[in-house]
Every structure is written in structure tokens, then in C-alpha cells.
Amino acid sequence: MNLIGACRFIAASGSIILATSLYAQDCAQPGLSAPERLSRFRDLDAQAQSAMQQKRFSEAVRLYREAICLAPESPRGLYGLGVAQAASGDFLNARESLRKADRIQPTSPLPLAMEVRINFSLDDIDALKANLREEAQRFPRDAQLHALLARFLAEKKLETLALAESLRAQQGGSGDADTTVQLAILENAAGAYEDAIRNAAAVERRTELPEKLRASAAGVAGLSYASVGQSDEAITHLQGAIRLDPSRENSYLALADVFERAQKYPEAVAVLKQGWAKIPDSTAFLLQLGSDLIRIEKYREGIDTLRELLHRDPKADQAYISIADAARKMGNSEQELQALHDLSRHKPDYPMIHVLIARAMLNGGAIDYPKVLGELALAEKAAPEDPDVYYLRGKVFIATNRYREAATALNRSIELRPLEPGPYYQLARLYQKMGKSELAKEQFGRLKYLEAAPSN
Amino acid sequence: MLEGSVTPPNFFFVRDHFDQPDISVETWKVRFEGRVAKPYELNFSDLVELPGKRIEAVLECAGNAANGSAVSNGIWEGIPLAPLLERAQPSSEAALVMLEGADSGRLFEDRSPLPYSQVVPLERCRQDSSLIAFKLNGLLLPVRNGFPARAIFPGWYGMDSVKWLRRVVVMSAQDQASSAFHQSGMDCFYNRVRNSGQDVNISRISSVQVKSSIAWPTDGVKLPAGRYTVWGFAWSGSTAIREILVSTDAGSTWNSTALKRQASPHSWVRWNYSWNATPGEHVVMSRASDESGRQQPMKRDPQRKDGYELNWCVPIHCSVR
Known part of the structure; x- marks a missing residue:
């Protein structure tokens, strides 16, 4: 009930309308005088509000219904009933109650604003848009109303409508810095970067404002500058955001992202480490930091960082892959395999996991070929048309002198991915081993033909 | 062209006649005027809060080569043009609609710089599929694709789907000669020219060919x-x-x-x-x-x-x- 500030609505509907001649048919009315009815109405209203506060919504509906029997034209009663019906999940009747409240007292924006929420719950976006148009027509200068609607719509991921309402708030004369930052956030998301920069930078400059708000503004300005390719400006504003509010993890992540896009990985690592030191409980930095450390060949530190992430969040799939990648680059196939097996255990349906394991096994020292074939059988079951399954199987069969099976597997791989040179090479070598020099020559010829064709 | 059916905005083909304009979403408006009883304008908020429509449609440049890449397929979301025009109450002589973008320039050296514009029959604008679109593939239009709003005429070549739309001018058939569309020289483009040896036939291009x-x-x-x-x-x-x-x-x-x-x-x-x-x-x-x-x-x-x-x-x- 506090969407717009219930007090504003209640003040506006202070004179409870008691239409004695308009009793609803299902209302059993005792012979009360007008003052008695007013007193009873107020009593029921108070009880209903109390029930609402205690989340006894069905009881609140009953009490409001009883109150409306006494005052069928009371916007306050109808609004209360609508809110209680919505809280108890009866959205269609809630909408009717609110529409009635709105008809009786069209000077209040509250029933329409509540209807926006109900229409969202009913997934009736056309009706929700109709509410917004009505609010715009009847309350064009109510900046607070439009700002609050914008906030609600943004929370519900209706960003375009949120931007529309945020613009209405601005056009309604809202000079409120919070609203301006919200508008800048939505403009940045919409791609209106110049507008976002202008609004955000204006708030960032206002030193009398709380630093957290200025940090948000600086962050938005930085993101918008990054989007228009002005990375120096982006860095300045994002560093400003970190200075103003060192507890916001998004500022570090966005700044690291700007450095990464410029391939300045040591700078990205420094920013992420700074963020992690400031917010040690956060896991948000660890994947990016671990991956960047691996990029600058600090494999051990990268693996330790990613292991820390997995310790806190074992479902961070990409961390296993990055550890395996680092281990492979370090030549530690045992560690690579371990990371992939760990991933397989946590997420057995991870795409291509068995192919990755088989490949890692083949890159190792003492190869257990039956085990590799076992992994490839699992891979085939998951993706029967993955050419890598047959390519790797062909390599295993060659290594174990099962030449005829190797030829079948490699030909299948070529059939599935005819422009990949690897299987042709393996097939050519296989035919050489089998003493079939003409067939080998043919495959080498195709390989040469394929590699000489840049348009492929 | 990419493998999927819908072209991602980053890969959507772009063909501009002039430089992309600088547009503020805070001040942008589209105005409906010309031979109408009630001219009016909509800002961004007014537009996006109207009842909308979504349509999947190809956009192809009229000059796209026979196996060319100036063609894309997207899911457009916007407001049907028909009710927007009806709201302005076109007069009885209304027959054409000039759509004008915020981009401008000179098409010929001897002509004045004028905004990009195209003229489309009113009848076509009244079809259900004709939109003022503000979303492509579920996201607001990227600037290069016409943010904040553009016309979309599914089934017609791309030149009529005017980007960065700012004016919709209802005209009579006679108005065209004095319009910015004519004065800019845009009417010299996008015409089918057939020379049979004796006659030269010129007609306006519209519907996309199979x-x-x-x-x-x-x-x-x-x-x-x-x-x-x-x-x-x-x-x-x-x-x-x-x-x-x-x-x-x-x-x-x-x-x-x-x-x-x-x-x-x-x-x-x-x-x-x-x-x-x-x-x-x-x-x-x-x-x-x-x-x-x-x-x-x-x-x-x-x-x-x-x-x-x-x-x-x-x-x-x-x-x-």
C-alpha cells in the first residue's frame, strides 16, 4: 500500500463517502445511523490494516468488504480492498476494486499506480501501458509518481517502460539526484550514452551529495564512456567511482573490463586485486582475476585464485575449465585431468566434457587407451554427431594398431566436418602405415588442396 | 549472414545516405502533420507506452547484390502506423506519407542539404504490418539502426524504413512535387528503369523480389x-x-x-x-x-x-x- 505514499492518498480521501442509499445487495445492514456507520467503518478499516500488517490477507479482504457495505463509494475502502485482494492473489477482483476507487476519486494517482503492479502480476502489459498513459495524461507534472513507477518497472525488468517513466519524471521537473542517476542508468542501458553521460556527470560533480550516490553516477558515466569507445574518460570516471565508494564491486569489475578490452591485463589484475582486498567476502572478482592471471602467465597464482572461487562456489563451471587450461599450459596433464574430472562430477552434462577429458588423457604421459575409449563412448552418447569424437577415436585406434577401425572413425570425422585438415592428415599417415601408398597420396593431396584454399 | 534465423543487431546490415545524427532521447519527438485535421507529436515515453506489435521481417537494401550481404532478418517491435495516422485525422485528399529522418545532407551538388526522406502511399502505411519500431530483437534499437525509432515496412525494400524518424507528413498526390523528398533529389533514386529500345519506363521500387x-x-x-x-x-x-x-x-x-x-x-x-x-x-x-x-x-x-x-x-x- 505504500507505493506512492499511502498517506498522500489517505489525506486526499479524508472525507469518507457514506452513500447510505447505495448498499450492495449482499450486504446485511443493521439499522445503523450515519455517525454509527462512520464509526464502524473506521473500526473495520483499522482492523483490516492491522490484518494486512500481519499478513492475514483473507481476513483483511473480509474486513474491507464489510467496510464497503457501510460505505460503497469510499475510495479508501475500495483501495484497501484492492490491495488486500492483490495481496491474497485475487488479481482480477483487485483490479476491479481499484478501478472503482479510481473512478470515484480520479484526483489520486494511487489506484492507477497499484493497478500497474496488478497488471504486471497478470502479465497484461497492454493494460499496464494503458495505466501508464492514463497516469501521464492526468498527472503529467507528478515527478515523484513517475519516478516511483520507473523504479518499479526497472525492478521488474521492463526497462523500456522504466526509461519512459523516468523521462516523464525528468519532464515533470524532478531535480532529485536519485531520479537523475536512475534516468542515467536507464539511458546507458538503452544506448543513449550521451544523455547518460550528461546526467551522470552532473550528479558526480555535485560535492554536496552523498558519496555513494556520486559513485553510482561516476560508474554510469564510466560505463557510457566505455560504450562510446572513450576509454581514457571511462577509466577516469570508474576510478572516481572507486574513490567515492570503495565498497561497490561493480566499479572494480567495470574498470577491469575496460582494461581487458584494451588488452591491458596487468592493469586489470591490479584493479581486481584492489577490489578483492577491499571486499574480501565477494566472489565476484575471482573468476575474472584468475583468468587474467593466467593470461599474463601467472599460472600458479591464477590456479590458486580459481581454487579459492571453487572453494566458495563449486558451481562456477568456467573456473574448472580455466584451471585445466592453465595446467595444460604448464604441462601438468595430471592437474588438467583432475580439474576436468572435478567439473564432470559437479556438472555431468557440461557440453563436450568427455571430449575434453579424452583429449587431456591423450596429451598425458602414460596413456590408458581403454579409458580414453570409454570417455569417447560417453561423448558419443551425449553428442553422436560431434566430429571430434571420431577424430580422437581414430587417433586411439592408430596408436593401438587397430587400423581398419581407425580408418572408419577418421572417415566419419571427415564426413561430419569435411573442412578440418587434421583427420585427412591422420588418415594419410594411417594409409602409409598400412602400406596403401596410393590412398595415402590421395589424402595428402586433399589436405594440400584444402590448406591452399584461403576462401574456406 | 549468420547461421541463426534472426540476425543479431551487431551484424545487421546498415546503409546510410548521410552521417548518423546526434539524438537525445530526452528531446526526441516525432511529429504527425501535413494534410491532417489534428497535427500532434509524440515523445519517446508517449510512443513506447502505446499498444505495440511485434513482427519478424527481412530488411533488404534495394541495391543488394544478387548474392549480397545487405540483407538481415529481425524481430521488430513498435507501434502500428495506422492508428497513429488516424489520430491526426488525414484529410480527404491525403494519398501519400512523407517520412523524414533526423539525418540530413546533400544528394546532388546543385541541391540544398535536406533531411533524408521517403514517400510511401497512405494505403501502405495503413496496413497492419507497417510500424514505427523502437525495438529490434527484444532490445531498443541501436543508434546505427535508427534509435530511438524508425519506420518499418515489412516486405518492402529498406529505403522506405526511414531511420531516426522525426516527421510524418501526410500529403496529397499533388504535394509531392513541392516536398523535400522531391527538392532533395531523393525521387531520382530507387526507381525501376526499363529500356525496351523504344520506350523508357520508370516506376518506383517497393516490394521485395523473391x-x-x-x-x-x-x-x-x-x-x-x-x-x-x-x-x-x-x-x-x-x-x-x-x-x-x-x-x-x-x-x-x-x-x-x-x-x-x-x-x-x-x-x-x-x-x-x-x-x-x-x-x-x-x-x-x-x-x-x-x-x-x-x-x-x-x-x-x-x-x-x-x-x-x-x-x-x-x-x-x-x-x-
Whole structure:
């Protein structure tokens, strides 16, 4: 009930309308005088509000219904009933109650604003848009109303409508810095970067404002500058955001992202480490930091960082892959395999996991070929048309002198991915081993033909 | 062209006549005026809060080469143009609508710089599918694709889908001669010019011609013998695609293809053909036909003297070893 500030609505509907001649048919009315009815109405209203506060919504509906029997034209009663019906999940009747409240007292924006929420719950976006148009027509200068609607719509991921309402708030004369930052956030998301920069930078400059708000503004300005390719400006504003509010993890992540896009990985690592030191409980930095450390060949530190992430969040799939990648680059196939097996255990349906394991096994020292074939059988079951399954199987069969099976597997791989040179090479070598020099020559010829064709 | 049916905004083709304008969403407006009883304007908030419509449609440049890439397919979301025009109450002599963008420049040295504009029959604007679009593939339009709003006429070539829309001017048939569209020289572009030897016929281009393109293989490719999937897209302006045929012998024989999904009007359909490529020189071609019976021509009409509607079947040469 506090969407717009219930007090504003209640003040506006202070004179409870008691239409004695308009009793609803299902209302059993005792012979009360007008003052008695007013007193009873107020009593029921108070009880209903109390029930609402205690989340006894069905009881609140009953009490409001009883109150409306006494005052069928009371916007306050109808609004209360609508809110209680919505809280108890009866959205269609809630909408009717609110529409009635709105008809009786069209000077209040509250029933329409509540209807926006109900229409969202009913997934009736056309009706929700109709509410917004009505609010715009009847309350064009109510900046607070439009700002609050914008906030609600943004929370519900209706960003375009949120931007529309945020613009209405601005056009309604809202000079409120919070609203301006919200508008800048939505403009940045919409791609209106110049507008976002202008609004955000204006708030960032206002030193009398709380630093957290200025940090948000600086962050938005930085993101918008990054989007228009002005990375120096982006860095300045994002560093400003970190200075103003060192507890916001998004500022570090966005700044690291700007450095990464410029391939300045040591700078990205420094920013992420700074963020992690400031917010040690956060896991948000660890994947990016671990991956960047691996990029600058600090494999051990990268693996330790990613292991820390997995310790806190074992479902961070990409961390296993990055550890395996680092281990492979370090030549530690045992560690690579371990990371992939760990991933397989946590997420057995991870795409291509068995192919990755088989490949890692083949890159190792003492190869257990039956085990590799076992992994490839699992891979085939998951993706029967993955050419890598047959390519790797062909390599295993060659290594174990099962030449005829190797030829079948490699030909299948070529059939599935005819422009990949690897299987042709393996097939050519296989035919050489089998003493079939003409067939080998043919495959080498195709390989040469394929590699000489840049348009492929 | 990408593998999926819907082209991501980053890959959507862009063809501009002038530089992209700087537009603030805070001050942008589109004005409905001209031969109307009640001219009015909408800002961004007014526009996006109106009842909307979503439509999947191909956008193709009228000058897209026969196997060219100036074509994309997107899901457009916007407001139908018809009720917006009706709100302005067009007068009885209204017959045309001039759509004007915020981009401007000079088309000819002896002409004044003027905004980009196109003229579309009022009847076409009143069709259900004609939109003022503000979203592409679920996201607000990128600036290069016309943010905050652009016209979309599914089934028509892209020049009429004016980007960065700021004016919708209702005109009579007689108004065109004095319009900015005429004064800028835009009426000299996008015309079908047919020279039969005796007569020269000039007519305005509008509806997209039936067409298919081959995304793979590319012309001049060298392939080892084997089985390949030849694939591409097909589309038509007014009706759905009915069939796409593929030839691997320069059109001597034709084979039917598999459509990846049911064809629908306005959007393109992806097709596949499984080709067992044997050693030798091959010429691969595709040929689409639509539900209205129109079929891609094998060659360009020799009487055509313009550079538009380039929809003939293109030979793709492949060497297989």
C-alpha cells in the first residue's frame, strides 16, 4: 500500500463517502445511523490494516468488504480492498476494486499506480501501458509518481517502460539526484550514452551529495564512456567511482573490463586485486582475476585464485575449465585431468566434457587407451554427431594398431566436418602405415588442396 | 549472414545516405502533420507506452547484390502506423506519407542539404504490418539502426524504413512535387528503369523480389570430395517462400531442399541441401519460389538499366578433388 505514499492518498480521501442509499445487495445492514456507520467503518478499516500488517490477507479482504457495505463509494475502502485482494492473489477482483476507487476519486494517482503492479502480476502489459498513459495524461507534472513507477518497472525488468517513466519524471521537473542517476542508468542501458553521460556527470560533480550516490553516477558515466569507445574518460570516471565508494564491486569489475578490452591485463589484475582486498567476502572478482592471471602467465597464482572461487562456489563451471587450461599450459596433464574430472562430477552434462577429458588423457604421459575409449563412448552418447569424437577415436585406434577401425572413425570425422585438415592428415599417415601408398597420396593431396584454399 | 534465423543487431546490415545524427532521447519527438485535421507529436515515453506489435521481417537494401550481404532478418517491435495516422485525422485528399529522418545532407551538388526522406502511399502505411519500431530483437534499437525509432515496412525494400524518424507528413498526390523528398533529389533514386529500345519506363521500387542466397559454399571454394551441407536463406516481399531448389551442375538439374522451419510472409527461411561432392568442377545455384508463384529469374532482365532488385540466381563455382 505504500507505493506512492499511502498517506498522500489517505489525506486526499479524508472525507469518507457514506452513500447510505447505495448498499450492495449482499450486504446485511443493521439499522445503523450515519455517525454509527462512520464509526464502524473506521473500526473495520483499522482492523483490516492491522490484518494486512500481519499478513492475514483473507481476513483483511473480509474486513474491507464489510467496510464497503457501510460505505460503497469510499475510495479508501475500495483501495484497501484492492490491495488486500492483490495481496491474497485475487488479481482480477483487485483490479476491479481499484478501478472503482479510481473512478470515484480520479484526483489520486494511487489506484492507477497499484493497478500497474496488478497488471504486471497478470502479465497484461497492454493494460499496464494503458495505466501508464492514463497516469501521464492526468498527472503529467507528478515527478515523484513517475519516478516511483520507473523504479518499479526497472525492478521488474521492463526497462523500456522504466526509461519512459523516468523521462516523464525528468519532464515533470524532478531535480532529485536519485531520479537523475536512475534516468542515467536507464539511458546507458538503452544506448543513449550521451544523455547518460550528461546526467551522470552532473550528479558526480555535485560535492554536496552523498558519496555513494556520486559513485553510482561516476560508474554510469564510466560505463557510457566505455560504450562510446572513450576509454581514457571511462577509466577516469570508474576510478572516481572507486574513490567515492570503495565498497561497490561493480566499479572494480567495470574498470577491469575496460582494461581487458584494451588488452591491458596487468592493469586489470591490479584493479581486481584492489577490489578483492577491499571486499574480501565477494566472489565476484575471482573468476575474472584468475583468468587474467593466467593470461599474463601467472599460472600458479591464477590456479590458486580459481581454487579459492571453487572453494566458495563449486558451481562456477568456467573456473574448472580455466584451471585445466592453465595446467595444460604448464604441462601438468595430471592437474588438467583432475580439474576436468572435478567439473564432470559437479556438472555431468557440461557440453563436450568427455571430449575434453579424452583429449587431456591423450596429451598425458602414460596413456590408458581403454579409458580414453570409454570417455569417447560417453561423448558419443551425449553428442553422436560431434566430429571430434571420431577424430580422437581414430587417433586411439592408430596408436593401438587397430587400423581398419581407425580408418572408419577418421572417415566419419571427415564426413561430419569435411573442412578440418587434421583427420585427412591422420588418415594419410594411417594409409602409409598400412602400406596403401596410393590412398595415402590421395589424402595428402586433399589436405594440400584444402590448406591452399584461403576462401574456406 | 549468420547461421541463426534472426540476425543479431551487431551484424545487421546498415546503409546510410548521410552521417548518423546526434539524438537525445530526452528531446526526441516525432511529429504527425501535413494534410491532417489534428497535427500532434509524440515523445519517446508517449510512443513506447502505446499498444505495440511485434513482427519478424527481412530488411533488404534495394541495391543488394544478387548474392549480397545487405540483407538481415529481425524481430521488430513498435507501434502500428495506422492508428497513429488516424489520430491526426488525414484529410480527404491525403494519398501519400512523407517520412523524414533526423539525418540530413546533400544528394546532388546543385541541391540544398535536406533531411533524408521517403514517400510511401497512405494505403501502405495503413496496413497492419507497417510500424514505427523502437525495438529490434527484444532490445531498443541501436543508434546505427535508427534509435530511438524508425519506420518499418515489412516486405518492402529498406529505403522506405526511414531511420531516426522525426516527421510524418501526410500529403496529397499533388504535394509531392513541392516536398523535400522531391527538392532533395531523393525521387531520382530507387526507381525501376526499363529500356525496351523504344520506350523508357520508370516506376518506383517497393516490394521485395523473391530471392535466395547461398551462405555456404562461397564462390571459388576448393573442397576435398565428401558430403557437405549447402545452405542459405530465402525470402520474398509479399508472401511466404514455397520452395527452394538447388543445382550443383549450373542449372541443368535441380534438387529440392529442406526448410529449417515453416516459411512465413516477411521473414526469411533457412534452407539446407546435403551435397555429395564428387571430384570435378561444380556450379552450385539456388532458386526460390514463393506462394504467389513468383520464381527467381535465372538472369537479369536485359532491359533493366537500374541497379536495384538484383535477385537472379548466382553461380557459385566449386572445385572438388
